[in-house]
Amino acid sequence: MSQVYVFTQFGGPETENLIDRPVPQPGPGELAVEVRAAGVTPADWKTRSGRYGTDQPLPLPMGHELSGVITAIGADADGFAVGDEILGLAAPGHGAFAEHTIVLAVDAVAKPEEISFTDAATIPVTAAAAYDATHQVELEPGQTLLILGAGGGVGLMAAQIGRVHEFTVIGIASESKRAVVESAGATFIPAGGDVAARVRREAPAGVDLIVDLVGGDALHEVADLVTDPTRIISAADPATAIELGGAGLRRTPEAMAKITSVIEYGLVDPHVSALYALERAGEAIAAVENGHVTGKVVLQMLHTAAS
Ligand SMILES: NC(=O)c1ccc[n+]([C@@H]2O[C@H](COP(=O)([O-])OP(=O)(O)OC[C@H]3O[C@@H](n4cnc5c(N)ncnc54)[C@H](OP(=O)(O)O)[C@@H]3O)[C@@H](O)[C@H]2O)c1
Structure with a gap:
């Protein structure tokens, strides 16, 4: 048997639970993976809340992004071998918060030696x-990227990618995140109050792209700063972005491999700020659901043979 963290009712965290299940076996196109680490994302609690629908069978295993070691390979899962270290997305219904899970071969990338399992687990979603958020609209070096929610998992990575491309990056986050946002190469602007005026002082001609990781009123407050409203891209609140003339984040299948290379070469860092054991998955999910984490929260699975 193998442990997996599930919820048994859509809604709040009350029905989250660590249960045993048989070690999953791979079907066609699938990889069986011994999970070493799993990134905690807002999508985990949003899925549990029913925001993405309530038609999946329960109990539903939690977690989306992971790293691990392949233990078995299904038919037609080309390009991988047993023992390979990978990062990838948990296959629907299998969950990443687990000792063992299933990953579709098309949703997996070889984990470079240079990247730890912990850092690798933050790549597939975050x-x-x-x-994708920093490439959906192409900017030129020297143009200005404004990131709303710059201190979280996506925001800190987006800021660093922006600096690799030599964009001028401005990051909005709470005051407690000033140092980490600045360490990512961004000019820090504290959230709240007259935030738009503070950004305007930094960028009098406006900004060339807004990457939104917060949405709602916070996005409304800064939307006028962008020179062209089609250059508002939201991962958090596509409806508000579209209302303002922008777009929701479009995910691409290439992004996982591309950002893996950028991390492998040490150009950017996933900023893992907190590690939890699988037994404490509930606390880790609650920390992310609280909405104010810095960087990434990651679960580490302790296997007797783990390196
Ligand atoms: N579509 C996709 O494929 C996709 C993929 C990944 C993420 N997302 C979405 O993108 C969003 C961000 O994800 P994430 O993983 O980066 O989340 P996260 O790690 O929880 O970070 C969110 C950040 O927003 C900050 N924040 C909250 N209110 C703010 C405000 N008014 N002004 C500035 N910052 C504020 C939070 O901290 P402080 O308030 O303390 O600054 C926190 O650091 C989520 O909605 C997530 O669901 C979508």
């Missing part, structure tokens, strides 16, 4: 989303 770093890949930051890559």
Whole structure:
């Protein structure tokens, strides 16, 4: 048997639970993976809340992004071998917050030796989303990227990618995140109050792209700063971005491999700020659901043979 963290009712965290299940076996196109680490994302609690629908069978395993070691390979899962270290997305219904899970071969990338399992687990959802958010609209070096929610997992990665491309990066976050946002190469602007006026003082001609990781009123407050409203890209609140003339984040299949290379070469860092054991998954999810984490929260699975 193998442990997996699930919820048994859509809604609040009360029905989250660590349960045993048989070690999952791979079907066609699938990889069986011994999970070493899993990134905690807002999508975990949003899925549990029912925001993405309530038609999946319960109990539903939690977690989306992970790293681990392949233990078995299904038919037609080309390009991988047993023992390979990978990062990838948990296959639907299998969960990343688990000792063992299933990953579709098309949703997996070889983990470079240079990247730890912990950092690799932040790539499939979070770093890949930051890559897409900073490439959906192409900017030129020297143009200005404004990141709303710059201190979280996607925001810190997006800021660093922006600096790799030599954009001028302005990051809005709470005061407690000033140092980490500045360490990512961004000019820090504290959230709240007259935030738009503070950004305007930094960028009198406006900004060339807004990457939004917060949405709602906070996005409304800064939207006028962008020179062209089609250059508002929101990962957090596509409806508000569209209302303002922008767009929701479009995910691409290439992003996972591309940002893996950027991390491998040490150009950016996933900023893992907190590690939890699988037994404490509930606390880790609650920390992210609280909405004010710095960087990434990651679960580490302790296997007897783990390196
Ligand atoms: N579509 C996709 O594929 C995709 C993929 C990844 C993420 N997302 C979405 O993108 C959003 C961000 O994800 P994430 O992983 O970066 O979340 P996260 O790690 O929880 O970070 C969110 C950040 O926003 C900050 N924040 C909250 N209110 C703010 C405000 N008014 N002004 C400035 N900052 C504020 C929070 O901290 P402080 O308030 O303390 O500054 C926190 O650091 C989520 O909605 C997530 O669901 C979508």
